Amino acid sequence: MKNAEFGGGGAFVRQANRFTAKISADPGAEFPAEPGRYRLFVSYACPWAHRTLIVRRLLGLEEAIPVGVVDPIRDERGWRFPEPDPVTGASFLSELYLATDPSFDGRYTVPCVWDTATGRLVTNDFPEITTTFETAFAAWHAPGAPDLYPQALRGEIDELNALVYATVNNGVYKAGFAKEQGAYEDAARALFATLDRLEERLSDRRFLFGDDLTEADVRLYPTLARFDAVYYSHFKCNVRRLVDHPNLWRYARELHAIPAFGETTDLDQIKRHYYVTQRNVNPTGVVPIGPEIDWNLR
Incomplete structure (x- = not known):
């Protein structure tokens, strides 16, 4: 780095x-x-x-x-x-x-x-x-492709994306790469505060903006997909796991069930990249064999 x-x-x-x-x-x-x-x-x-x-x-x-x-x-x-x-x-x-x-x-x-x-x-x-x-x-675009960035919602999508980027997408890196305790704690607390907000937001809706996929869902999912396998341990984002958030976990699995999400999620490559490449965080380069995560919807 x-x-x-x-x-x-x-x-x-x-x-x-x-x-x-x-x-x-x-x-x-x-x-x-x-x-x-x-x-x-x-x-x-x-x-x-x-x-x-x-x-x-x-x-x-x-x-x-x-x-x-x-x-x-x-x-x-x-x-x-x-x-x-x-x-x-x-x-x-x-x-x-x-x-x-x-x-x-x-x-x-x-x-x-x-x-x-x-x-x-x-x-x-x-x-x-x-x-x-x-x-x-x-x-x-293919016939019937979703409108991921509808004109009427762009302002709201951009606002939510800005929060998610600062505290979640990039927030896990701020926690994982922090060189001092205070910087780490600030990032980790902001991360879980936003996850709590998203957990509440998803209590009464399927996706972040209702029943239709948007750019906001696309931006949140990759971080959720890596959370328990990498960020929880490797980046010390260990207040709670993704699976400890019922609404976020349901939401992440529902997205994973969509081929565009699930079939582009390669946890083997993800884990090897973070644990082997980032020797400043994991000096040994040893890749953990877990966790065992069942992404199937029940």
């Missing part, structure tokens, strides 16, 4: 996204939405990348947006492709970052989107990638 990602009091501060160009439905845009033009790079281990896989599957964009997958184990060279990427020829994701900006010296992150027409990375701005799929690529 680069020193630049820590602030005062030992608090973890995630690096800013370097590439933030927009893919637009406007044909006059610098990067117009076109099927097959862009290549999405992901890791099944990464929660930020996981959400892009979920949206891509829910909207039926598999052919319109091809995907390349990196190995879950990352070293000082960054994410590695099991075999050279057949489109770019890259063996490491870092090659694509440096081909776009030779001066880049941050972490090489997934998800990111490569433009095959110009031979450069367009974006690694993970909060925007899924909403781009939902809006700019609407012309290629």
